[in-house]
Amino acid sequence: MGRAPCCDKRNVKRGPWSPEEDAILRSYVEMYGTGGNWIALPQKAGLKRCGKSCRLRWLNYLRPNIKHGGFTEEEDTIICSLYNSIGSRWSIIASKLPGRTDNDIKNYWNTKLKKKFTAGLITTTSTSSSSRIYHSLPTSPPPPLPLPDHLPTIKAESFAMPRRTCSPKSMHSLLICRRRPKRPPLLRPRSQSTTTTTTATTTTTTTATTTTTTTTTIAVAIIGLSMETEATTPSSSPSSASAVPWPVTLTAFRAYPARGVRIRR
DNA sequence: AAGAGTAGCAACCGCAGGGCG
DNA sequence: ACGCCCTGCGGTTGCTACTCT
Numbered sequence: 001m002g003r004a005p006c007c008d009k010r011n012v013k014r015g016p017w018s019p020e021e022d023a024i025l026r027s028y029v030e031m032y033g034t035g036g037n038w039i040a041l042p043q044k045a046g047l048k049r050c051g052k053s054c055r056l057r058w059l060n061y062l063r064p065n066i067k068h069g070g071f072t073e074e075e076d077t078i079i080c081s082l083y084n085s086i087g088s089r090w091s092i093i094a095s096k097l098p099g100r101t102d103n104d105i106k107n108y109w110n111t112k113l114k115k116k117f118t119a120g121l122i123t124t125t126s127t128s129s130s131s132r133i134y135h136s137l138p139t140s141p142p143p144p145l146p147l148p149d150h151l152p153t154i155k156a157e158s159f160a161m162p163r164r165t166c167s168p169k170s171m172h173s174l175l176i177c178r179r180r181p182k183r184p185p186l187l188r189p190r191s192q193s194t195t196t197t198t199t200a201t202t203t204t205t206t207t208a209t210t211t212t213t214t215t216t217t218i219a220v221a222i223i224g225l226s227m228e229t230e231a232t233t234p235s236s237s238p239s240s241a242s243a244v245p246w247p248v249t250l251t252a253f254r255a256y257p258a259r260g261v262r263i264r265r
Numbered sequence: 266a267a268g269a270g271t272a273g274c275a276a277c278c279g280c281a282g283g284g285c286g
Numbered sequence: 287a288c289g290c291c292c293t294g295c296g297g298t299t300g301c302t303a304c305t306c307t
Contacts, residue, residue, distance in 0.1 A: 016275070016301090039292065055293075056276070068274095091295060106296075107274050 013048045017057055021047060025054055026062045034058075060101045067099035071108055079105060080117050 013021075028045035035041065039051035047054060060066070071079075075097055082093045090102035090109075097105065 014277075037292075050277090052278090052293085053276075059294095060275075088296065102295075103275080111273055 011048065012042075012050045012053070014050075014053070017061075021049065022057070022062055025049075025058060029058055029062070056103075060103045065099050066101065068104065071113075075100070076113060076116070079109060079113060083109065083117075 017025075024045055024047055028041070032044075034055075035044075037051075038055040041047075042049045042051055042054050045054075049057075078096055079093055082089075082096060086092060088106070088109075090106045094100050094102040094105050
Protein backbone atom coordinates (compact mmCIF):
# COMPACT_ATOMS: atom_id res chain seq x y z
CA MET A 1 0.00 0.00 0.00
CA GLY A 2 1.38 3.35 -1.00
CA ARG A 3 2.03 6.15 1.34
CA ALA A 4 -0.57 8.86 1.45
CA PRO A 5 0.80 12.23 0.37
CA CYS A 6 1.02 14.80 3.11
CA CYS A 7 -1.02 17.23 1.04
CA ASP A 8 -2.59 17.73 -2.34
CA LYS A 9 0.34 19.09 -4.28
CA ARG A 10 -1.87 20.50 -7.00
CA ASN A 11 -3.51 22.91 -4.62
CA VAL A 12 -0.55 24.09 -2.61
CA LYS A 13 1.82 26.89 -3.36
CA ARG A 14 5.48 26.06 -3.48
CA GLY A 15 8.71 27.91 -3.76
CA PRO A 16 9.86 30.96 -1.85
CA TRP A 17 7.62 32.44 0.79
CA SER A 18 6.25 35.90 0.31
CA PRO A 19 6.35 38.44 3.14
CA GLU A 20 2.57 38.23 3.31
CA GLU A 21 2.66 34.49 3.84
CA ASP A 22 5.35 34.89 6.45
CA ALA A 23 3.24 37.41 8.28
CA ILE A 24 0.19 35.16 8.21
CA LEU A 25 2.09 32.15 9.45
CA ARG A 26 3.90 34.07 12.14
CA SER A 27 0.84 35.73 13.51
CA TYR A 28 -1.14 32.49 13.44
CA VAL A 29 1.50 30.48 15.28
CA GLU A 30 2.12 33.23 17.78
CA MET A 31 -1.57 33.51 18.45
CA TYR A 32 -2.71 29.89 18.38
CA GLY A 33 0.45 27.81 18.38
CA THR A 34 0.81 24.89 16.04
CA GLY A 35 -1.90 22.93 17.78
CA GLY A 36 0.33 19.91 17.42
CA ASN A 37 -0.79 19.50 13.86
CA TRP A 38 1.15 21.12 11.07
CA ILE A 39 -0.90 19.39 8.42
CA ALA A 40 -4.08 21.16 9.44
CA LEU A 41 -2.41 24.47 10.22
CA PRO A 42 -2.16 26.00 6.74
CA GLN A 43 -5.87 25.53 6.15
CA LYS A 44 -6.75 27.06 9.49
CA ALA A 45 -4.37 29.93 8.92
CA GLY A 46 -5.60 30.48 5.39
CA LEU A 47 -2.35 29.57 3.70
CA LYS A 48 -2.15 27.66 0.46
CA ARG A 49 0.88 25.78 1.65
CA CYS A 50 1.78 22.27 2.62
CA GLY A 51 1.98 21.67 6.36
CA LYS A 52 5.53 20.50 6.03
CA SER A 53 6.41 23.66 4.22
CA CYS A 54 4.86 25.75 6.97
CA ARG A 55 6.72 23.83 9.62
CA LEU A 56 9.99 24.24 7.80
CA ARG A 57 9.45 27.92 7.26
CA TRP A 58 8.60 28.47 10.90
CA LEU A 59 11.44 26.40 12.28
CA ASN A 60 14.12 27.68 9.96
CA TYR A 61 13.14 31.26 9.49
CA LEU A 62 10.21 32.74 11.38
CA ARG A 63 10.56 31.26 14.83
CA PRO A 64 11.96 33.66 17.44
CA ASN A 65 15.61 33.46 18.46
CA ILE A 66 16.83 32.39 15.05
CA LYS A 67 20.26 33.59 14.08
CA HIS A 68 21.34 33.66 10.46
CA GLY A 69 24.89 33.76 9.26
CA GLY A 70 27.73 35.28 11.21
CA PHE A 71 29.02 32.03 12.59
CA THR A 72 31.68 32.63 15.20
CA GLU A 73 34.93 30.75 15.42
CA GLU A 74 33.66 29.13 18.56
CA GLU A 75 30.62 27.87 16.71
CA ASP A 76 32.86 26.65 13.91
CA THR A 77 34.85 24.65 16.41
CA ILE A 78 31.75 23.18 18.01
CA ILE A 79 30.32 22.17 14.67
CA CYS A 80 33.55 20.59 13.57
CA SER A 81 34.02 18.78 16.84
CA LEU A 82 30.56 17.35 16.74
CA TYR A 83 30.72 16.48 13.07
CA ASN A 84 34.00 14.82 13.78
CA SER A 85 32.37 12.75 16.47
CA ILE A 86 28.85 12.00 15.34
CA GLY A 87 28.81 12.85 11.67
CA SER A 88 26.00 14.69 9.94
CA ARG A 89 23.50 14.63 12.79
CA TRP A 90 22.62 18.24 12.10
CA SER A 91 19.72 18.38 14.51
CA ILE A 92 21.92 17.21 17.34
CA ILE A 93 24.60 19.69 16.38
CA ALA A 94 22.01 22.42 16.13
CA SER A 95 20.78 21.61 19.62
CA LYS A 96 24.22 22.58 20.87
CA LEU A 97 24.09 25.95 19.19
CA PRO A 98 21.21 28.04 20.50
CA GLY A 99 19.52 30.04 17.79
CA ARG A 100 20.93 27.95 14.97
CA THR A 101 18.86 25.63 12.84
CA ASP A 102 19.96 22.31 11.49
CA ASN A 103 19.38 23.58 7.98
CA ASP A 104 21.56 26.58 8.57
CA ILE A 105 24.35 24.52 10.02
CA LYS A 106 24.08 21.99 7.24
CA ASN A 107 24.31 24.70 4.61
CA TYR A 108 27.15 26.39 6.41
CA TRP A 109 29.04 23.14 6.68
CA ASN A 110 28.50 22.20 3.06
CA THR A 111 29.44 25.56 1.65
CA LYS A 112 32.18 26.85 3.90
CA LEU A 113 33.13 24.90 6.94
CA LYS A 114 33.87 21.63 5.20
CA LYS A 115 36.48 23.34 3.08
CA LYS A 116 38.03 25.11 6.04
CA PHE A 117 38.01 21.94 8.04
CA THR A 118 39.54 19.80 5.32
CA ALA A 119 42.17 22.44 4.74
CA GLY A 120 43.08 22.17 8.40
CA LEU A 121 42.11 25.72 9.19
CA ILE A 122 39.92 24.54 12.02
CA THR A 123 40.91 22.07 14.65
CA THR A 124 38.69 20.32 17.09
CA THR A 125 39.64 20.45 20.70
CA SER A 126 38.80 16.85 21.39
CA THR A 127 41.79 14.89 22.51
CA SER A 128 40.39 11.41 22.77
CA SER A 129 41.91 8.66 20.73
CA SER A 130 38.73 8.02 18.81
CA SER A 131 38.37 11.63 17.92
CA ARG A 132 41.92 11.71 16.75
CA ILE A 133 41.23 8.73 14.57
CA TYR A 134 38.20 10.35 13.03
CA HIS A 135 39.97 13.62 12.70
CA SER A 136 42.03 11.98 10.00
CA LEU A 137 38.82 11.37 8.11
CA PRO A 138 37.15 14.71 8.39
CA THR A 139 34.73 14.37 5.54
CA SER A 140 33.25 11.08 6.65
CA PRO A 141 31.21 10.25 9.70
CA PRO A 142 32.42 7.47 11.93
CA PRO A 143 31.77 4.04 10.49
CA PRO A 144 28.76 2.09 11.70
CA LEU A 145 29.43 -0.07 14.68
CA PRO A 146 27.59 -3.25 15.62
CA LEU A 147 24.41 -2.67 17.57
CA PRO A 148 24.79 -4.03 21.09
CA ASP A 149 22.14 -6.49 22.19
CA HIS A 150 21.18 -4.77 25.39
CA LEU A 151 20.72 -1.07 25.26
CA PRO A 152 18.67 0.95 27.66
CA THR A 153 15.68 2.92 26.52
CA ILE A 154 16.57 6.57 26.73
CA LYS A 155 14.43 9.63 26.77
CA ALA A 156 15.47 11.62 23.78
CA GLU A 157 14.67 15.08 25.07
CA SER A 158 18.14 16.31 24.47
CA PHE A 159 17.97 15.27 20.85
CA ALA A 160 15.56 18.06 20.10
CA MET A 161 12.79 15.53 19.73
CA PRO A 162 10.95 16.06 22.97
CA ARG A 163 8.00 13.85 22.16
CA ARG A 164 10.03 10.81 21.44
CA THR A 165 11.42 7.99 23.43
CA CYS A 166 14.29 6.32 21.68
CA SER A 167 14.32 2.59 21.53
CA PRO A 168 17.71 0.99 21.24
CA LYS A 169 17.05 0.38 17.58
CA SER A 170 16.01 3.91 16.80
CA MET A 171 18.85 5.29 18.87
CA HIS A 172 21.21 3.21 16.83
CA SER A 173 19.60 4.48 13.69
CA LEU A 174 19.66 8.02 14.95
CA LEU A 175 23.30 7.98 15.85
CA ILE A 176 24.96 5.64 13.47
CA CYS A 177 22.98 4.42 10.52
CA ARG A 178 22.67 6.23 7.29
CA ARG A 179 18.99 6.84 6.90
CA ARG A 180 18.49 5.91 3.29
CA PRO A 181 20.32 5.37 0.07
CA LYS A 182 20.74 8.14 -2.44
CA ARG A 183 17.81 8.68 -4.69
CA PRO A 184 18.16 9.53 -8.33
CA PRO A 185 18.28 13.22 -9.18
CA LEU A 186 14.95 14.87 -9.66
CA LEU A 187 14.03 18.06 -11.41
CA ARG A 188 11.26 19.45 -9.31
CA PRO A 189 8.67 21.96 -10.43
CA ARG A 190 8.99 25.32 -8.83
CA SER A 191 5.98 27.44 -8.30
CA GLN A 192 5.77 30.99 -9.39
CA SER A 193 5.86 33.43 -6.59
CA THR A 194 4.99 37.02 -6.04
CA THR A 195 7.34 39.72 -7.13
CA THR A 196 6.88 41.87 -4.11
CA THR A 197 10.04 43.27 -2.66
CA THR A 198 9.75 44.11 0.95
CA THR A 199 12.21 44.72 3.67
CA ALA A 200 11.09 44.22 7.19
CA THR A 201 12.96 44.07 10.41
CA THR A 202 11.93 42.06 13.39
CA THR A 203 13.58 42.59 16.69
CA THR A 204 13.36 39.89 19.26
CA THR A 205 14.91 39.69 22.66
CA THR A 206 15.30 36.21 23.95
CA THR A 207 15.97 34.10 26.93
CA ALA A 208 18.39 31.35 26.19
CA THR A 209 17.08 27.84 26.21
CA THR A 210 19.08 25.56 28.36
CA THR A 211 20.36 22.65 26.40
CA THR A 212 21.51 19.69 28.36
CA THR A 213 24.80 18.22 27.39
CA THR A 214 23.86 14.64 28.04
CA THR A 215 23.05 13.99 24.42
CA THR A 216 26.41 13.26 23.04
CA THR A 217 27.62 11.74 26.22
CA ILE A 218 24.90 9.12 26.07
CA ALA A 219 25.48 8.58 22.40
CA VAL A 220 29.14 8.10 22.92
CA ALA A 221 28.57 5.64 25.69
CA ILE A 222 26.35 3.59 23.47
CA ILE A 223 28.56 3.42 20.47
CA GLY A 224 31.55 2.76 22.64
CA LEU A 225 33.61 5.79 21.94
CA SER A 226 35.34 7.67 24.67
CA MET A 227 34.70 11.15 23.50
CA GLU A 228 35.10 14.28 25.51
CA THR A 229 32.39 16.29 23.96
CA GLU A 230 31.50 17.98 27.20
CA ALA A 231 34.90 19.54 27.30
CA THR A 232 34.83 20.54 23.69
CA THR A 233 31.54 22.39 23.75
CA PRO A 234 31.90 25.09 26.32
CA SER A 235 28.91 27.07 25.14
CA SER A 236 26.62 24.11 25.52
CA SER A 237 26.81 23.88 29.25
CA PRO A 238 23.61 24.92 30.95
CA SER A 239 25.30 27.63 32.90
CA SER A 240 26.98 29.24 29.96
CA ALA A 241 23.95 28.80 27.76
CA SER A 242 21.71 30.59 30.17
CA ALA A 243 24.32 33.22 30.76
CA VAL A 244 24.50 34.16 27.13
CA PRO A 245 21.34 35.76 25.88
CA TRP A 246 22.17 35.57 22.24
CA PRO A 247 21.89 38.74 20.31
CA VAL A 248 18.88 40.37 18.94
CA THR A 249 17.64 38.62 15.85
CA LEU A 250 17.30 40.61 12.70
CA THR A 251 15.10 39.10 10.09
CA ALA A 252 15.27 40.71 6.71
CA PHE A 253 12.93 39.52 4.04
CA ARG A 254 14.47 38.77 0.71
CA ALA A 255 13.13 39.86 -2.60
CA TYR A 256 10.94 37.26 -4.25
CA PRO A 257 11.33 37.49 -7.99
CA ALA A 258 9.11 35.43 -10.20
CA ARG A 259 10.43 32.07 -11.18
CA GLY A 260 9.59 29.76 -13.98
CA VAL A 261 7.83 26.48 -13.54
CA ARG A 262 9.92 23.49 -14.32
CA ILE A 263 8.72 20.12 -15.29
CA ARG A 264 9.59 17.01 -13.37
CA ARG A 265 12.05 14.99 -15.38
C1' DA B 266 30.05 44.73 -20.96
C1' DA B 267 28.74 40.14 -21.31
C1' DG B 268 28.87 35.40 -20.61
C1' DA B 269 30.50 31.51 -17.79
C1' DG B 270 31.43 29.62 -13.56
C1' DT B 271 30.85 29.35 -8.60
C1' DA B 272 28.97 30.09 -3.96
C1' DG B 273 25.25 30.60 -0.82
C1' DC B 274 21.12 29.15 0.91
C1' DA B 275 15.95 28.56 1.01
C1' DA B 276 13.03 25.10 0.10
C1' DC B 277 11.67 20.57 -1.33
C1' DC B 278 11.74 15.54 -1.15
C1' DG B 279 11.21 10.90 0.64
C1' DC B 280 11.95 8.08 4.45
C1' DA B 281 12.11 6.52 9.36
C1' DG B 282 9.95 6.15 13.41
C1' DG B 283 6.79 7.33 17.26
C1' DG B 284 1.95 8.18 18.63
C1' DC B 285 -2.46 6.73 18.73
C1' DG B 286 -6.85 4.65 17.59
C1' DA C 287 -0.74 -6.29 17.26
C1' DC C 288 -1.58 -3.61 13.47
C1' DG C 289 -1.84 0.17 10.41
C1' DC C 290 -2.49 4.97 9.54
C1' DC C 291 -1.07 9.67 10.52
C1' DC C 292 2.12 13.04 11.54
C1' DT C 293 6.59 14.91 12.64
C1' DG C 294 11.36 15.34 12.18
C1' DC C 295 15.41 14.42 9.73
C1' DG C 296 19.18 14.47 6.26
C1' DG C 297 20.10 14.80 1.44
C1' DT C 298 19.42 17.31 -2.58
C1' DT C 299 17.88 20.77 -5.83
C1' DG C 300 17.84 24.94 -8.15
C1' DC C 301 17.51 29.99 -7.99
C1' DT C 302 19.97 34.27 -7.06
C1' DA C 303 23.98 36.86 -6.36
C1' DC C 304 28.58 37.28 -6.89
C1' DT C 305 33.16 36.64 -9.10
C1' DC C 306 36.04 35.64 -12.80
C1' DT C 307 37.57 35.79 -17.59
